[in-house]
Amino acid sequence: MTSSRRAFLGAATTLLVAGCSSDVLGLRRSVRVAVSWSGQELRAFHDVLDGLGKLDYPVEVVPLGDDISTAFGARSTRRPDIVMLPQPGLVPRHLHNLEPIPNDLADRGRAHLWAELLVHDGTTYGVPFKTAHKSAVWYRPSVFQEVGVQPPRLWSEWLEVNRSLSLAGVRPLSLAAGDGWVLTDFFENVLLGIAPAVYSALATADDPRPSREPQIAAALRLLGTMWSAPEALAGGVDRSLVQQFPDAVVEVFGHRRAAMVLASDFAEPVVRSFAADPDDVGLFTFPPLAPGAAAPVVVAGDVMVLPKPTSDDALDLVRRLAAPTAVDPWIKEGGFLVDGRVSGYSPELTRLAEQLSGPGGLLQFDLSDRLGRLGDINGLWRVLTDFLVRIGDRGSHVVPDAVDAAMTELRAVEG
Template identity: 80%
Template sequence: MPSSRRAFLGAAATLVAAGCSGTPDVLGLRRSVRVAVSWSGTELRAFHSVLEGLGELDYPVEVIPLGDDISTAFGSRSARRPDIVMLPQPGLVPEHVHDLESIPDDLAARGRARLWDELLVVDGTTYGVPFKTAHKSAVWYRPSMLQKVGLEPPRLWSDWLELNRSLSLAGIRPLSLAAGDGWVLTDFLENVLLGASPSTYRALATTAKPKPSEQPQFAAALRLLGTMWSAPGTLAGGVERSLVQQFPDAIVEVFGHRRAAMVLASDFAEPVVRSFAADPADIGMFTFPPISPGAAAPVVVGGDVMVLPRPSTDDAKDLVRRLADPAALDPWIASGGFLADGRTTGYSPELTRLAEQLVAPGTSLQFDLSDRLKRLGDINGLWRVLTDFLVRIGNRGSDVVPGAVESALAELGAVEKVEG
């Protein structure tokens, strides 16, 4: 099973206790506030630095790394159930409202980007608080590779295709692709679809029973994506390596092994980029370009939200309040790879650009579509369809794309019937 977007940093995590003083109960113990997270490795350590920065608390805090199994945190009524879930798929909130406590009014009233309300507010009641924002339209690259062919980062989709051709002709593999993590493939398609047809993207994200296989604009986005993935010499290591390459490996391929020029990778890749870059000055980043002149640049957004499984406790609500304080996030922001909702200061130059784009006019900004498609967008749905699509077209030339698009639509249609 492909790793979650938050488990990519490796390191098998163990259950850790943090921040622990407090008033004992009748047994001499005070119940921990249990926080379920999907993070591991560097991200998990960064979260502990946030908890440590809160100072002395009146209760212990226990962090439970669940990785891909984060959804199992819902519905449990055992004494070991989590009190707070750091949910990496905000699109699941409406689906799990019956398992969640509403957010206290003082937190619900705090300002946040309007898009969050579509996912976190149900029938006028707020069920989640944004903790971490993910910019999923970022492309990290090595400027020295682009300088070798005398080109700049692309301003349009067509420029990107031309850049890839120029790099390939110069003997440089343009793209490292983490196809072993299906969500990377959906990120690619979502950016193309959002850039080419924002109205179709929006309709699919908000329809109760979406059927992307029946949308001509969705098919057109697949064809556009196919023009990049099918171009011979584009993928570092070819399709074979791409299929087994997970997210951190794709970054190392660019900045460690230096066998590719660029990689589509969110802001949370920053610590890995900086850890493996042979030359700190040879780190660049551009964001997904508009598909056509005059079109808005697509910006696909993800993130982690704090939710309270029922029944909640006063201690859990207190911890959510503390973590929702903007100053509480400073330790993670300082370590890199973290964007906070609405905040544009305190980041590296690269992440500052991403943060500013999230609040700037003139961009087409939407939440991760595969998240909002729920099971249709997951490992047995769109992830698998795009993996098969890559196998059919990767490095094989544009002639194979039309047939592969038809096969992908048929495969996706079969999933839609099962889910419908």
């Protein structure tokens, strides 16, 4: 999944510098940090760097946006010393380009959510920096109260909530279909909720073939029931298809043309910026798909990796950024979670942090990031976008044919 998820508060295409550039002044060589962030997130990262105090070396922050993976193949400019990789699933594909993480930091990469991606043949190749909870649904409690509904405890209850809102003249969902990863997030939550074993098997397969799994069609049918409901999507399919992630959040809390939006914890700054009433902000997490089942929790995150060859200064900066209090400035601004930490957040993010750290539930990393080309813009993104076009606002009777078409398209993508 590309890092457009990180660019939701504005573009930043120029090189930003913390300290002085040694390449220009001929002084001590700078530590170059490649990031995918822009806007508020990029500013928050600079606040984190500023909070580290005086360093013995300059630090250059290189915002690469959706092109973050090019950090491993830089030729015209010096390769970054540290990459804040928003796709942990890429780590296994770049082992030959990465330095092992020193022993004093290796345990961070061996935590329960990370080891499968970051530890290979007993060696750790990444340090977790930021965790993303991708099963969060932000909503306006005032609308729910006016219509007389409660946050759903089951998938079936969510469908009923949507019907009640629609009958009351309120569009239930704002959907950022312009960012395909939002569609994959929705699908992954459903699939994880009904078939965790299939989800896990696909995530770890050397040659994943989703079209061979009947549970994929079952997940599409369930998702189709929600997306096909008339009056379910704010602005209908046409607006949803061109709506980016931040716009979908603003649709709920700024324009107030929808009641809720599936959006990760990193949406919090947008929610807070546009909410007309700061007390009219609620959050629930993706509900179980059946009574007695566990709730799905899809997780993503950014990890610090060290392209070869590394330097003592780069290692020093990673150690400083990995310190428990280093990210406090970003946590204070909102929209930031750390695996294993449950304090210091807003009430909404505290709930998400507790779910990530607590027992029970189904925790799995973002599937589309682990499927390679099958999960990218020309794979699962496109399949789900076409699926939405076929069913949106048209009623559940169109879902079976749309599922068949989606499975056919998926087989073609697999090759």
